[in-house]
Amino acid sequence: MNIELVLFGVFAVMTLLSAGLVITARSPINSAMALVSTFFFLAGIYVLLWAHTVAVIQVLVYAGAIMVLFLFVIMLLNLGDAPHRGKPTVTRLLGGASAVGLLAVLGVTLGRMDAQPARLDAQAQAAFGTMAAIGQSIFTTWLLPFEAVSLLLLVAMVGAVVVAKSRI
Amino acid sequence: MDGSLVEFFRTAPIPPEVFSPSLGLIILLPLLGAFVCGVFGKWLGRANVHLVACSAIAGAFVLSLLAFWATSDAAGGRVVSMVNPFGLERDTIRYAIAHDYGTWFAAGDFRVNFGLLVDHLSGILLLIITGVGFLIHLYSTSYMEHDDGYWRFFAYLNLFVAAMLTLVMADNLVLLFVGWEGVGMASYLLIGFWYTDSAKAWAGRKAFVTNRIGDFAFLIATFLLILTVGAFNRQADARDYNAAGSSRARYEQGISQRGPVTFKGLEKMALALPEGTGGAVSLATPIESGPLAGYTFGGVMTAALLLFLLGAAGKSAQLPLYVWLPDAMAGPTPVSALIHAATMVTAGVYLFCRMSSLLVLSPTAMATIAIVGALTSLLAALIAFAQDDIKKVLAYSTVSQLGIMFMGVGMGVFWAAAMHLMTHAFFKACLFLGAGSVMHGNGDETDIKKLGGLWKEMKWTHATFLISTLAITGIFPFMSGFFSKDAIFHGVHHNHLHGLEWVSTFVYVMGLLITASTAFYMSRVYLLTFTGKRSKEAKLAHAHESAWHMTLPLVILAFLAFVTFVYALPLMPRTGGGMQPVFENFLSPVLRPAEAVARAAETVHLDTSTPAVGDYFFAWLVALSGGAAAAFAYLKFFPSRVGQPVPAFARAVRRTAVNKFYVDELYEFIIIRPVKFTAFILFRVVDALVIDTVLVRGTAYVTEKVGLGLRRLQTGDAQAYAAIMALAILGGAVYALLQVLS
Amino acid sequence: MSFFDTHLLNVVIYLPLVFAALVLMLPSTEHGQVRTITFVGMLLDLVFGVWAYFRFEPSGAEFQMEFRVPWFQQFGMSYHLGVDGLAVSLLLLTVFLGPLVVLASTTYIQHRIKEFHLALLVLQTTMLGALASMDVLIFYIFFEAMLIPMYLMVGVWGAEDRRMAAVKFFLYTLVGSLLMLVAIVAVYFISGGPGVRSFDYGTLYNNLLAANQQLAACANGPEGACANLLPLAATLHTYGPWMFAAFALAFAIKVPMWPVHTWLPDAHVQAPVAGSMILAGVMLKMGTYGFWRFAIPLFPVAAHAARPFLAVLAVIGIVYGALMCLAQRDIKKLIAYSSVSHLGYCMLGLLAVTGEGATGSAYQMLNHGISTGALFLLFGFLYERRHTRLMSDYGGIAKVMPVFTAAFVIITFSSVAVPGTNGFIGEFLVLMGTFKSTLPLGFGAFATLGVILGAAYMLWMVQKVFFGSITHRENQHLRDMNLREMLTTAPFIVLVAVMGLMPQPFLDRIAPSTDRYVARASVGAPGATQAKDDQLRVEVMSLPSTAAAARPSVPAAPLAVRE
């Protein structure tokens, strides 16, 4: 019963709770806020996984950039509460059921496996998940994908402008 | 007569071995004439066309004369003879010349050669075809003088002669078939010569298609014979070949060099087939292998011969296929004379004389032929009673005469049949040409009721017509027709088909009936046309006699129709004592194998007695009675009854006869209509509806509809698609899990 | 070893394509030049084709004038040309029709003239290629490529509802040939292991031969014979019938056999005169040629099993086609259905598997190409003058067009197989072969019925169109054939006579391949005297060794891993 487990428990529960809020909240605003909190708690879990860098990026990019974008849009379109929760059509029921079913299956599967974190020596542990290490591999091994992604972002930017413009 | 003359006649001016390679010229000359007239005729002009056409035939006639002479060549007592390619070296064919121009076509182990053979039988026919043919060409030059299609006419006529000569000179069935169909084609063209009158064109087509029915049978029969020869070759043993005066080696060599359907080869097989030979193969032997396995040789032979009978019936206008000949009179009269009286229609008789040795193997077939001939002859005679169109009467009399020839062939009196063929060629050609002359002189009037009293105005025509009438009826003996016909009936009376004795009696009685009726209707035609006084409805007040081009042939033919009776007189010594008719003796080289087969197979008993004076007298009386009846009816009875009502039954009978007993209508209803109807139904239902609409378009339709149905799945609801994806993922996961668990 | 010793076939095949390139360069307004160039090209091709025909040694090897170079070797392909007796005869027929088709279209085709002649030239190349290719895949490529120009020809230059006809023709034929493609690939894979297997006809056949023989022994022999089959034989035992069915369907549609014939009347009726001539003259023969070359020899056992069925279809085709003709009002349709009947004879001759039958069938292919081609040609002339296909619109025109009538009647006689014309030889041989074959006598008898019906419908048509009195005023002033038309018709008439009276030179070239065909087809037959292997095996030239050394012929991975 160590501190780490406790932290994990707290974060996990909070994550799930806020995620639940995301998918249940009537108004998009609430969902968005819940999503932000989800991201924060996830960032915490990342930290528990020794992924500091990603945790930071998560907070910066997701909670910072993306969610702000969402909120802007929501406000731009000023959507009030959804007047009605979508009527339960066959496809919706099926979809929901399959999601639940998938959860069950995954649960069973994962329940059968016992995976433990790797044991790392101090020096490796020190390097693990640091900005340096990630930057190292991104700019050497994964340089090409990285450039591709940067290109992708550019394209996305232009595309977003083009798609969303009323008229230029 | 003194020896030098005999010697002269027995020495061919051109020795056979020298002449035989040029036999082909006999065919080529008319063919060339046909080509020239047909292609350049228009530019050559009338006179040149006449010249080309007639000289072509004349040349053919001269060559035929030489060929004929060569076949009887016995210079220095050495009779002309050739080695039989199917027999042993010592076995020779006497009184015949032949030449093989090499392969026509060969495939697998089958081959056909351009092989020409002239013996006494085909020699006679050569002379008839080219001789009568020439006369008729000469006649036509005047008869067709007002027709613009003259060049077509002479081209067709030459083409016909060429085809007919091929038919006669062919030494194998397939080449014979070329002529066989060739004459059919030529007659199609000539019957439909005046094509602008569609009735005439239809008549041509009717003739061709009817003949095609015969040809269908002919082909199948040929194939059966080919198969039989093959089977014979597989099964026969040395004794069979011995009996045929051959050996396996020679026979197979002959087949590989000359083809399986050469007449000489078939003859050898016929000689080997009778039981008497004691060989492995006889009529009762079942065929072991091949498509015919299980049938006996005799059975197959009978079937083949019956099919040949159908073929011959088509060509020679016998039951059930005689219907085309009367309509064929639509053609120009010279055509009727040449094709539909003298030459083409006798092809069937020629065929059976050619294959006599096979024929005598099957009494059944012979009986059938004889009976068919008899029935046809009688039926035609009855129809002829009531016809008023002079050409129609002559046409039916032709059918009737052909029937008589078939009776002769069927009962095994081949020589008499051949002789009647010859005499008939003369007098019937003469009659037709006479009729043509009458029409020519009377503004194309053909109704004998509207003629009459021509004997003053058309002396030559009248005289020749009279002679020919006497010849055909036999009212005045010592005419060719009387003797040849009587020879047939005598043979018919005395020959016996084993197992079918009743046939000879039956056919004989029929024959007497036919004689009487022939005499009746021919006299009727003569009397109504030439005697009495000119009818009121005549187109022209005064008929004019035709030009010498037309009368000369008449005279020559009438003369021939008169003198040829000499051939029937028993003047020649028979081998083995007694005398035999000249013609029989003359044909004996050709018919000897048949006699040999008949003797060995004991299927037919061929009588060789010659008619006694009493028989002749009886026959004469019968003919006379018919003539007298006609004379009474048309000189006394009817003239005195003019204007009086005719009894109903008589009218009914007459109507039936006039309408040819409604045979055409019968065929129309039981064959032609059904076929056309079936075709129509098949086209509309099977082709258009079932196959094209239901199956083909149906496929397209179904495809389209299915596509339309599947489109419905495209709802555009993104969540639905996602849900389906999710389900798929779930399914995959579950499956994987189960795999892991188990 | 001159250029023509090795490349003659290439020249014959691709000469039209070269001229097509020339035509392509011409401005499309220069109609006269386009026509002339095309005509010259066809004429030149005719010269080379005739040369090839005479170079062919009847007594020589089965396939001659071979040309083979490596091509896509990793797929076991090679560019391989060569002709046997039948192929060279059909090749002669094709090049013979070439120039005449151009002449026939000079006034018939009035728009898109350049494109039309391009289509003609390309079509010529594809047909010749299909006939001469010794590699199954290349054959297939040409076989399919043939459809495209013909499709255009029907669809662009055809009569009123040409599109329907074109699409019908295209899809109909495509269905079969796609199945055939599947079968080709399948037989390629079963025919041997990696490295051995090949699309080359010779290799393919020889690889299957042993298995086929064993299979025949199994199918017809005692019970024990089926034990321990070769693996290949076992495969053939299971899948052979299906592959044969695929091939057979493809070719049966092309022939066309009853009941897959319904594309033919529409295509013929709608096609322009050139299209009809080529369609009847050459393309239909591709079906019979396919049976002769591929379907039957490759799967003798399955073929022998299916033989009675196919023979029944052929006989039905003969009689049925003839009956159809009696029900037609449309002249072109009548001629089309008569083709169904005639091709029925070809099929029957093939299926008789006798020397006479096969020879007759091959000869009948040539005859049909000439007589029916000529019929379409002549009717094309008439159609140009009157623009109607109904018999009832004619009648009595013999009066105004004597020469035309004469020509038409002569061709008619050839088509109803009057002795002395080419038609007789083929029909006679086919029928005799059928009678001699192991098929029951009834087949021959029924087939012979066609002789009667043939005369009935052809003469009926002639009667309706030419004889009688002129019934329509429009027909009163039809002009007779002009010089060009006579020149176009003359070769046909000459050939009718020549092939009827001197068939032997043609038969001599067909005969050797006939014997081989019969030997190969009767591998599947029980009682048949099995020919020696050296007659069965297909001897073809092997690839030049240099090329083989340059590239080892072991197939690359994608195909190798399949085993």
Added chain:
Amino acid sequence: MVPITYYLLLAAALFCMGMFGVLVRTNALVVFMCVELMLNAVNLTFLAFARMHGNSVGHVSAFFVIAVAAAEAAIGLAIVIAVFRSRGSVNVDDIRTMKH
């Protein structure tokens, strides 16, 4: 030491919730957010495995995923705006023009 399994279970739960939302909610924006949830679940899995093997390639992947998510959000939201302009609604039920 927390067993990696827990993290994975958490990720699974998160993923399924996201999926549930995507399949059930009608508001396009919310659907988008659920997609983000799913992406995060995946990220979490990456990181968990990275930790499990002591190998930081998982981090790189997560990094890329975030980048792609950003792009996706940008475009997606742009589309939502465009749709809203044309139809005045962001309800997925109203956006089904791409049917037969």
